[in-house]
Structure formats: structure tokens, C-alpha cells
Amino acid sequence: MVCTANDLQQWKDFPKGLKVLLLEGDNASAAETRAKLEAMDYNVSTFCDENEALSVISSRPEGFHIAIVEVSSSSCEGGFKFLENAKDLPTIMTSNNHCLNTMMKCIALGAVEFLSKPLSEDKLRNIWQHVVHKAFNAGVSAQSESLKPVKESVVSILQLQTNNEQHESRASIELEKVSRFGDNDREHYPAPSTPQLKQAERLLDDGDCQEQTNCSTEKESGEHDGESKFIETTCENLNAESTPRQTKSEITLVHKEEDFTDASKYESVVFRHPQNLKVLKNSDSNTTSANKVGVRNHKCEIKANRKKMKVDWTPELHKKFVKAVEQLGIDHAIPSRILDLMKVEGLTRHNVASHLQKYRMHKRHILPKQEDRKWLNQRDPMQRSYCLQRPIMPSPPYYPNHTLPIAPLYSMWGQSRNQTASMQVWGHSGYPLWQPTESWHWKSFPGMHSDTWGCPVLPPPQPPNFSFSHNIHVLSNANAADYMFGMPSSFDHYPAEEVVDKVVKEVISKPWLPLPIGLKPPSTDSVLAEISRQGSSTIPPSSNGSIPS
DNA sequence: CCATCAATAT
């Protein structure tokens, strides 16, 4: 049995009085959200302080039915914490940024939905469905006090409904369908995603979810036409025989992106199952029209969106890219070969080419600009070329493996090309120890050195008591959940300028000293910067850095 | 077809 428009109308009335805990910060946006919710007859309580909300939630005196919690760069942890404590309270997470890892983590922690902001009315209108779904899904354990009444009222509504239609059936089954029809309805009511919690957790543990995203859509659907398909799987298997509880491990994550006539984009996380993938594959080869989605066709619809998937060059992906480029050497690093080496499913040559373009731009524009500035004071062209070709950094002759960068222009990247050698020399795996590999941010850090683009560079060696504990906390705590909003907050605490100065001076004066295990030499850039600051007098004698020829 | 660069889009 399929829900009709009448059913929908009836269900639209349901939210009246539902108590919403809105935890969104103290800003205009929160007020706006609240207003929207109230306009829809939700009963909203706003709490700006996470701790306050947490205490409210633990006692839950007023019996909230659902919570809406924002995760942002500043209050991500609070959101996670809230989720952990929310238990049976259906919680919708919202966010301004589209960090997949954060999304994953939220879902893994039990969020029923992850909504991108701004929150349109469409997104908010039917959040109550999560309440319903949860009320039935969670069972009527003693814990779900707040949801019990929901279940009861839903059951009564359903009974009413089925009576009217002279369909005598068990309410729970009806409910199951009802809570699913949202998927098929043209308004695309949010689909509860809680049941897949475990899978999300597993994916999260992989730490490499991005790749999953990439590979999920593309394997069969055709790299040949260079086009990835956005897949929207609204199909729900309504066969009574098939169990809706999915325990498959191969669940992949896709972004569901739909365009609506009102141009408002609904975005949420859905999990796609292998079964559906099959269906999709078949229908893809048979039916090409994506627009034949009939309004009345509620049964099972699959829409293959031709829109290209936007490749998110995550640090992991970029790492692969850089590795491939390094492996090929700068001369042979062409998109197709890079693509081959990267072996990332779903990535097109175009994507790589584009990224390569950017990569080169950085090399050609950012670096020379900085270096030019540094060599303003240097008149001797010999010295210039010396500096270009030779990192001033300790490259002690007694390190046999330490080869030198060759091409002047690429000295920065040459340095990273020599990463293998550096690894042996410096005895680390290529990444700073204090930073999980999944979470380093490969953008240039303001105030940091720009050769970090694509290559994480450790801050200059730190005095024993210098602490990055803040970073460690941020980065590891979230399980690398968000390199995105880690960016501004995680690197607030650079080494103080004096510290850098001191270290750089030290290094310049004693270039022969090996660095502690696990540390990478300060970037060439930082040293050069320091030299230019102090004048060229401090440049170590050229015996230390003659050009190998 | 491919790589590259410029223009465009998000």
C-alpha cells in the first residue's frame, strides 16, 4: 500500500506541539531557524550553551522530541558530545560546511540527519518524521519516555487512517511505510538514516571515506564518457519479504543532491546498498531518461543525475596525487599517468589535469614571488642560483641517501620529491608525528610557509617545552573528523615568532646538526625568509652548499 | 585523444 496525498496532508498536521531542542548558537541564524520551526507549529526551546543543553538533555524535564544541533568550526566537539548523550532523542545535525568526515561522525554517533545550512523550510518541515521513526525503531524501552507518546499518537493516527480506508492492518507495518514514503514523496522528506549507524562507524574507522565516495558512483557507470553520475536512490524495497534491516558491509556513502523547482537544494546523507546499486546499474543501461519520474510513481524510482560529481581534493587524495607526481618526476607528470598511479576509482583525467594545473600554479606563482622578495638584497647571481638549487637546510654530506633537488624552479617540490630520502634521513613516515595523517591540512597556513601546499611541513624544531597540545587535542579528538574546520582553529597556535627565529638561527649556524628523529627540517622558505631578514651575512659559507655539477 | 591554459562556475 502506498501513501496518498491525503495521507500526506494528514501527516502534515502531526508536528503540532512537538518539542524541539534547538542548539544552534546565539545568532541571527538560530533565531531564523527558530522562527521557521515555530511557524510550523513546532514547540521550540533554544539553548545556546552546549553544557546547558546537555544538562537539559540528561534530565530532559520537558521531554523534547527532537533536537537540532549545529556543528561548526567552533563548536564541533560540543555537537559530538551532545550526540553521544542524546541517546534516544532524535538529533539532527546542521552545519555550514560540507565536511564529509563530520557528517560521517555525526551519523555514526547517531544523528538522524545531517543538514546543510541554510535550513530551508523544506528541510525543517518534516523533521518530525525522524521522531516517528525513532519512536518505533528504538522500541519502547524505558529510556524513550519522550518518544512513547509519539508512538502512541502515531499509532492512533494510523488506526484512524486505516479504518477510514477499511484496511485493517498492523499499525507498525503501516508506520514503516509511512515513514518511508517521505523518501518517495516529491518533497523528499528526510529519510531517517539511523539504522546504518554501524556502517557509518566502520567507514569512519577506515579514515578514508573520501575515496569511498569517489569510487562508489563510478565503477561501472562510466569513466569512458568521463562522466560520473550522481545517483539518487529513492527506491525502497517495499516487498514484505525483504528485510529492511541492512547488515551489508559494502555500504557506500553518496551525497544526495536534488534540484527542485524552488531551487532549494536539499542535501542529506544517504546510504546506498549493493542491492540498489544493481538496480541502478540495470536501469541505467536500459532507461536513460531521468525525467520520467512520475508524480504518482511512488513505487520505486531511480534517478541518475548526469551532474558531475565535484571532486573534493582531500588531503588524502592530494597526498596520493603528490606521490604520483613525485614518482613520475616533474617532467613526466601528466594527467593520465598520474591518474594511473593514483589508482583512485572515479577520478577522471580531467580532475587530475585540473588539479595539476593548480599544483603547477602554486609552484610557479606562489614560490617565485616569495623567493624574489627574499633575494632582493642579493646581487650575486651565483649566490642566487646557489640558493635556488640548494636548500640551506642541513644536508650533511655524511647522509648518503640525501640527494639534492635538481631543478631550480622546483626546489620546493623537489624537496618533497626527495621525500623518500628525507624519510630515511629523518626517520619518519613522511608526516609529522603530532598530526594524524588524515587530518593535516594541506593548504598554506597563514604565517606558515607556502611550501606546505600539498606537503605538510612540520613547524620548525621546537624547544622542549613548546607544546602543540592544543592541536593534538583538536585533531585527534575528532578522529580527524574535520580537517575543514580544523583549519582555522587548529593552527591558531603557531610557534611564536621568536621561537621560529631562534630555531632558524640555530639551524643556520649549525647546519650539520641532525634533527631529532621524527622532525623534518624547517622549510627552505622559512630559512630563506630569515636570511633575508637578517641580511645575507649570516649565510653559511658556500663550502657547505656548493652546487653539485 | 591528450595536455594545457583560460574562462567560468560554485
Place this chain on the structure above:
DNA sequence: AATATTGATG
């Protein structure tokens, strides 16, 4: 404003 995609060109 940064960064990804699309388009044009050789």
C-alpha cells in the same frame, strides 16, 4: 577568494 569544472586550443 579559493578551488573545481568546462571550454578552447595546439
